[in-house]
Structures are given as C-alpha cells and as structure tokens.
Amino acid sequence: MGSTLIKGGTVVNADAAIRADVLVRDGLVVALGLGDDWSADEVVDATGKLVLPGGIDVHTHLEYPIDGFTTRTADDFHSGTIAAAHGGTTTVIDFVKKEPDKSLFDSYMRRRDVAAGKAVVDFGLHAIVPPRDQQENVLDDLRRLAGEGASSWKFFMAYPGTQMVDDGQLLEGLELAVEYGVLPMVHAENGHMVARETRLLIESGRTAENYHATAHGHESEAEAVHRAIVLADSVGSPVYVVHVSSAAAAAEIGQARSRGSLVWGETCPQYLAVAYEDYAELGEKAAAYICSPPIRERGNQEGLWQALTTGALSTVATDHAGFCLEQPNDLPPQKLRSPGYFPKVPNGVPGVEDRLMVVWETGVKTGRIDMCRFVDLMATRPAKLFGLFPHKGLVAVGADADLLVWDTAADHVITTAGSHMRTDYNLYDGMRVTGRPVHVFSRGHHLVNDGAFDGKPGRGSFLTRGKPHLF
Numbered sequence: 001m002g003s004t005l006i007k008g009g010t011v012v013n014a015d016a017a018i019r020a021d022v023l024v025r026d027g028l029v030v031a032l033g034l035g036d037d038w039s040a041d042e043v044v045d046a047t048g049k050l051v052l053p054g055g056i057d058v059h060t061h062l063e064y065p066i067d068g069f070t071t072r073t074a075d076d077f078h079s080g081t082i083a084a085a086h087g088g089t090t091t092v093i094d095f096v097k098k099e100p101d102k103s104l105f106d107s108y109m110r111r112r113d114v115a116a117g118k119a120v121v122d123f124g125l126h127a128i129v130p131p132r133d134q135q136e137n138v139l140d141d142l143r144r145l146a147g148e149g150a151s152s153w154k155f156f157m158a159y160p161g162t163q164m165v166d167d168g169q170l171l172e173g174l175e176l177a178v179e180y181g182v183l184p185m186v187h188a189e190n191g192h193m194v195a196r197e198t199r200l201l202i203e204s205g206r207t208a209e210n211y212h213a214t215a216h217g218h219e220s221e222a223e224a225v226h227r228a229i230v231l232a233d234s235v236g237s238p239v240y241v242v243h244v245s246s247a248a249a250a251a252e253i254g255q256a257r258s259r260g261s262l263v264w265g266e267t268c269p270q271y272l273a274v275a276y277e278d279y280a281e282l283g284e285k286a287a288a289y290i291c292s293p294p295i296r297e298r299g300n301q302e303g304l305w306q307a308l309t310t311g312a313l314s315t316v317a318t319d320h321a322g323f324c325l326e327q328p329n330d331l332p333p334q335k336l337r338s339p340g341y342f343p344k345v346p347n348g349v350p351g352v353e354d355r356l357m358v359v360w361e362t363g364v365k366t367g368r369i370d371m372c373r374f375v376d377l378m379a380t381r382p383a384k385l386f387g388l389f390p391h392k393g394l395v396a397v398g399a400d401a402d403l404l405v406w407d408t409a410a411d412h413v414i415t416t417a418g419s420h421m422r423t424d425y426n427l428y429d430g431m432r433v434t435g436r437p438v439h440v441f442s443r444g445h446h447l448v449n450d451g452a453f454d455g456k457p458g459r460g461s462f463l464t465r466g467k468p469h470l471f
C-alpha cells in the first residue's frame with residue numbers, strides 16, 4: 001500500500017482544530033504537522049477544507065431480519081457500506097440476532113462471515129441478548145462472544161413475547177457485562193405500555209400509519225430509560241441507551257449523568273431533523289417514517305438538541321434499517337405489506353449515508369454545536385464507548401487512516417436518486433446542505449474521490465473490539 005499526503009487542511013478532533021498536513025502510509029497516519037518537505041505517492045489538496053476522522057455509525061441494521069424473520073431490511077452489507085462510505089462513515093457496527101435454529105454464538109459467527117464477504121468499510125457487531133426462553137445457556141454464549149470482540153450487548157425492554165427481556169434477565173445481563181467489561185445497550189421502551197396502547201388503538205379502529213406514534217408514547221420511553229439506569233446503577237454497570245427519541249427520555253439521562261450514573265444516550269438524525277408533522281397526513285405513505293421509538297412532534301426536537309449541547313446525549317447514530325415503499329422482486333414484503341394497519345409495518349428508516357451531512361447542516365451550520373463537538377458525537381465518543389479508541393475516532397499519529405476531507409462550502413442537495421442506499425425514498429429528500437465529504441479514506445485507501453467510488457466487496461475488516469473507554 002502506498003502513501004498519501006493530505007495537504008493544506010484544518011484537522012478537527014474532538015478536543016481541538018489545528019492547521020496540519022496529514023501523512024498516511026500503510027493504512028495509518030504516520031505524521032501530522034506542517035510538513036513542507038513531505039512527499040507521497042498521492043497528494044490530496046485540502047486547502048480551505050477540514051480533515052475529520054471517518055464517521056463511526058454504531059447502530060445499523062443491514063440485511064437484517066425482523067418480525068420473526070418474515071422480512072429483512074433492503075440494504076445488504078455491500079450496498080449499505082457503500083452508502084455509508086459516500087456519506088463519510090468509515091465504520092459501522094451492526095447487530096446479530098439469534099437465528100431460530102442456531103445458538104446466539106453460531107448466529108454471530110455466521111453473520112460475521114456474511115458481512116466480511118461484502119463490507120467495503122470496517123465493521124463490528126453487537127450481540128442481541130435473546131429472552132431466556134429462546135436459549136437456555138445464552139450466558140455461556142455471551143461469555144464466549146466477549147472474547148471474540150463483541151464488547152457490547154443489546155437488551156430489548158420492548159416487544160414482549162418476541163425480544164423483550166424481563167427485569168430479572170436484564171439485571172443478570174448487566175452484572176455479567178460488568179464482569180466481562182462489556183457495554184450493555186438497551187432499547188428503552190416499556191413494551192407492556194406500548195402493547196396496551198396498540199391494543200386500544202386497534203380496538204377503536206385507529207390503525208392508520210400515523211397512529212404508530214400514538215402507540216409509542218413519550219412516557220413509555222422515559223419510564224424504560226429511567227428503569228434501565230436504576231437497574232444498571234444497582235449493579236454498578238454502565239449502560240448505553242440506543243435511539244433516544246423523546247426529550248423527556250433525554251432529560252432522564254441528563255439527570256442521571258449529573259448524579260454520576262454511567263449512562264450514555266444516542267439519538268439519530270431522524271429525531272433531530274424530521275418530525276411527526278412531516279408524515280402525519282401522508283396516509284399509507286407514512287409507513288416510510290415508521291420506526292421505533294417514533295419520529296416525534298417538531299416541538300420535541302429542541303429538547304434533543306439541548307441534550308446534545310449539554311452532554312445529556314453523547315452520540316448520534318442512524319439506526320439505519322431501510323425498507324422500500326415499492327416492492328422489489330428480490331426482497332420479502334417491505335413497507336407497504338399491510339396498508340392502513342400500522343402494527344404490521346416493518347419498523348425502520350434509512351439514513352446511514354445522510355448522518356454527517358444532516359447533522360452538520362442542522363447542528364453545526366445553525367450554531368447549535370461546534371465542529372469539535374460534531375466530531376465527538378460522530379466518531380470519537382462512539383469509538384471510545386465501543387472499544388475502538390485510539391485506533392479509530394481521531395486523527396492522530398498511529399491511528400487508522402480513516403479520514404474525511406470535508407468541504408464546508410460544498411453546495412449539495414440530498415435526493416433519493418442521488419443516494420446510494422437501496423431504499424426508494426429518502427427522509428431528507430430535497431434538503432440543501434453546505435458541508436459534505438469530498439474525499440473518504442478507509443485505512444489509507446482512497447475509497448471515495450469526489451463522488452467516484454473505489455472499493456471491492458470484502459475489503460472492510462471485522463473489528464475485534466476492546467473494552468469500552470468510559471471516561
């Protein structure tokens with residue numbers, strides 16, 4: 001592998017921005033500074049632009065089976081990671097769900113192999129802990145997985161009867177996570193409250209797509225977040241709350257953090273830049289916006305931004321789980337498999353390609369967050385929490401050369417047709433952005449060069465992750 005010199009840019013890390021050239025060799029950053037006499041096989045002019053660490057999206061669902069394996073998300077590990085790369089994300093961490101006829105451990109190894117054959121950027125995998133009745137000896141598998149680089153496990157407090165673990169199993173899992181130095185993650189919604197609300201809506205004939213948001217109230221999310229924190233505190237465990245959508249839930253995390261609890265919250269671009277009002281009147285097509293927890297009222301957004309600025313929330317990931325509106329021949333039934341009946345709509349929205357541009361536009365451009373905070377939310381904090389730091393998540397000598405040349409003056413309109421995700425719609429269609437990655441490097445390889453992509457399936461590596469850096 002050759003060498004590259006990224007010249008003339010401003011390097012932005014979570015703690016500082018400095019004018020520096022970046023010399024890359026054999027996939028690593030080998031020098032940083034004003035190297036007037038440095039030379040390299042390839043020189044990239046970054047004058048007037050920023051050099052950022054590659055984005056790390058710790059929450060994706062590529063070719064991901066849902067609803068009892070009756071359907072799956074549209075992007076596979078190939079198309080999904082190509083889209084990620086175009087948007088400036090050079091690492092994704094996806095999930096492994098136990099397959100019906102396999103143990104969690106075997107399911108993990110199988111999915112790791114599938115992803116390894118297709119991914120164009122580096123990837124990791126979180127293990128999803130199945131309810132006890134689906135696998136008796138699951139604790140043994142979790143122990144083995146901790147040794148295989150799966151340093152994060154996810155628990156569902158939602159979906160009773162299929163994925164929800166009860167508080168007893170959650171406590172047991174949190175204790176084990178402490179023992180193995182694993183970061184527990186929770187999908188925090190009170191599954192019983194959502195199930196009851198859904199039943200009442202069905203009984204009263206209110207099954208149109210927009211009622212999905214009614215079924216998943218703010219209280220059910222805030223309650224589960226609160227409970228997860230109390231349970232984690234009681235056993236001395238850290239806990240990471242995925243996809244925080246409600247400002248009330250973010251406030252629970254903020255209060256707990258100020259008391260000293262080891263809790264981190266993630267939110268997603270769709271909760272920051274899209275609102276219930278955008279889809280409430282769309283009828284069946286509102287299915288395109290259905291995810292859990294739901295995209296909430298516009299008035300909720302400012303509370304999430306506040307939480308990102310105060311540190312109540314610590315990361316922005318996508319929960320990328322795209323389904324198509326029009327039914328493709330090669331995929332199982334997608335978004336419109338049960339028009340007019342929200343409980344059957346596959347949950348999830350696309351966004352792995354849009355994350356950095358949307359948060360730059362709505363966060364940095366508006367002055368809500370500065371560019372160092374942007375890097376922290378998008379790359380550094382995710383790398384620390386998920387055991388990738390200091391190899392990834394920063395621009396520094398010795399770190400992987402996962403780098404973006406970010407043009408703050410680029411004028412770009414996000415469109416469905418211009419996106420690389422497989423979905424046939426885009427939540428941000430028509431959004432004008434003025435910041436985007438013009439060059440994307442993954443371990444020194446020039447993956448995206450002014451929109452031109454160069455990367456074979458399988459070039460991405462599985463990441464054996466270490467213990468979380470909690471501070």
Ligand SMILES: [Zn+2]
Pocket residue numbers: 059061319
């Ligand atoms: Zn998810």
